[in-house]
Amino acid sequence: MKAVLFAVAALLAVCIPISAKQCNVNPVNIPKGWITMQQSCRGSMRRQIQTEVGASLQYLAMGAHFSRDGINRPGFAKLFFDAASEEREHAMKLIDYLLMRGELETDVTSLIQIRAPERKSWESGVDALEHALKMETEVTKSIRSVIIACESDPKFNDYHLVDYLTGEFLEEQYKGQRDLAGKASTLKKMLDRHSSLGEFLFDKKLLGMDI
Amino acid sequence: MKMFAFLFGCMLASGAFAADTCYQDVSMDCGQASNSLALPRCNAVFGNYGRHGNVATEMQAYANLHLERSYEYLLSASYYNNYQTNRAGFSKLFRKLSDEAWEKSIELIKHITKRGDTMDFARRSTQEEKTDKNYTVELHELESLAKALDTQKELAERAFYIHREATRNSPHTHDPEIAQYLEEEFVEKQADTIRNLAGHTADLKKFILANNGQDLSLALYLFDEYLQKVV
Ligand SMILES: [Fe+2]
Ligand SMILES: [Fe+2]
Numbered sequence: 374m375k376a377v378l379f380a381v382a383a384l385l386a387v388c389i390p391i392s393a394k395q396c397n398v399n400p401v402n403i404p405k406g407w408i409t410m411q412q413s414c415r416g417s418m419r420r421q422i423q424t425e426v427g428a429s430l431q432y433l434a435m436g437a438h439f440s441r442d443g444i445n446r447p448g449f450a451k452l453f454f455d456a457a458s459e460e461r462e463h464a465m466k467l468i469d470y471l472l473m474r475g476e477l478e479t480d481v482t483s484l485i486q487i488r489a490p491e492r493k494s495w496e497s498g499v500d501a502l503e504h505a506l507k508m509e510t511e512v513t514k515s516i517r518s519v520i521i522a523c524e525s526d527p528k529f530n531d532y533h534l535v536d537y538l539t540g541e542f543l544e545e546q547y548k549g550q551r552d553l554a555g556k557a558s559t560l561k562k563m564l565d566r567h568s569s570l571g572e573f574l575f576d577k578k579l580l581g582m583d584i
Numbered sequence: 585m586k587m588f589a590f591l592f593g594c595m596l597a598s599g600a601f602a603a604d605t606c607y608q609d610v611s612m613d614c615g616q617a618s619n620s621l622a623l624p625r626c627n628a629v630f631g632n633y634g635r636h637g638n639v640a641t642e643m644q645a646y647a648n649l650h651l652e653r654s655y656e657y658l659l660s661a662s663y664y665n666n667y668q669t670n671r672a673g674f675s676k677l678f679r680k681l682s683d684e685a686w687e688k689s690i691e692l693i694k695h696i697t698k699r700g701d702t703m704d705f706a707r708r709s710t711q712e713e714k715t716d717k718n719y720t721v722e723l724h725e726l727e728s729l730a731k732a733l734d735t736q737k738e739l740a741e742r743a744f745y746i747h748r749e750a751t752r753n754s755p756h757t758h759d760p761e762i763a764q765y766l767e768e769e770f771v772e773k774q775a776d777t778i779r780n781l782a783g784h785t786a787d788l789k790k791f792i793l794a795n796n797g798q799d800l801s802l803a804l805y806l807f808d809e810y811l812q813k814v815v
Contacts, residue, residue: 396800442627454690461686468658479722481662485659487652490705493702
């Protein structure tokens with residue numbers, strides 16, 4: 374009896390197909406000739422986005438360190454938390470650029486991975502400023518390598534992206550590096566004879582406090 | 585009798601009333617011949633934060649969860665801004681979720697250090713379900729709203745869990761400061777977000793079912809325009 378019922382049900386399922394609910398609109402076909410970014414340029418841009426995300430996490434760790442009760446350097450913490458948000462914005466700007474050029478139709482999920490930052494503590498404010506400066510120097514180097522990848526493709530010199538990276542990103546890198554180097558040097562001079570007082574005063578200066 | 589008094593004194597010193605301990609460190613060390621001034625008890629830890637129970641570790645994991653969700657939402661926002669999907673409203677919705685989660689992770693880190701603890705970026709919650717290897721942000725509209733709703737509920741329910749751990753009727757884990765922090769800065773807003781997302785899925789559901797699905801493509805277009813206005 375059960376078998377008969379099952380057979381009837383199966384027959385019904387074949388004869389009267391219930392149309393599947395469709396919850397989405399099918400993708401459409403759009404000409405693709407305008408999408409001109411090349412493989413190696415695209416790959417290095419994607420890696421650069423991950424680099425910016427990694428920098429944002431490392432700056433968060435610096436902010437966390439200088440927020441500790443026993444460290445108590447809120448000015449440094451603010452500097453580094455702000456830097457973390459800036460790095461996140463850099464990642465977003467690069468993503469927006471890719472989107473403008475017709476990229477990120479697929480392989481979006483694998484663009485960003487979150488890993489715990491490598492370093493968790495710093496000897497002093499100077500130590501962290503110098504670490505930040507080294508990090509930024511590395512980022513500058515990697516932006517230059519994206520530029521090289523995007524201008525030297527034999528099929529397509531990506532002038533516009535190269536211009537964008539040179540004009541916007543390298544500009545910000547060089548300004549940022551100069552700022553960090555200046556801060557590190559001022560602080561180092563203040564520490565020369567008055568180590569703990571120097572860092573204390575410099576920290577309040579970073580907070581925007583006049584004392 | 586003396587022994588009893590001594591024990592009682594020790595209990596006072598190490599018990600819930602941890603008064604004077606930083607002061608004791610100071611009076612012990614200042615004026616001593618040695619060069620060190622460790623003052624181990626002059627810290628921000630009070631109550632039993634980080635000493636008993638799992639509230640402190642769960643707070644670290646909560647910051648990490650916000651961090652991960654923040655970048656996942658950012659990827660969803662990006663996906664909805666490619667030329668094929670081209671849904672500026674959905675993109676805006678996810679971008680807002682991303683911004684909020686990012687800000688909350690920084691606030692949580694600050695709060696963890698406010699309570700005298702350090703941030704551990706590798707910490708995971710004991711409540712965490714196994715990580716989904718098939719996770720993708722490349723979903724259609726209703727699927728992506730469903731994911732957003734689920735992950736926002738996860739954030740809210742994690743706050744409930746930490747709140748429960750912080751308000752258990754135990755002198756060792758009771759932490760009203762954390763409980764009120766979660767109430768004030770998290771659960772109220774989360775309830776709004778969850779309600780809004782649930783409302784969006786209800787609207788999309790109606791569009792999908794209505795008129796044998798004939799309305800869907802135009803409905804999604806209009807709904808996206810609507811999201812651009814309200815998010
Ligand atoms: Fe950057
Ligand atoms: Fe930077």
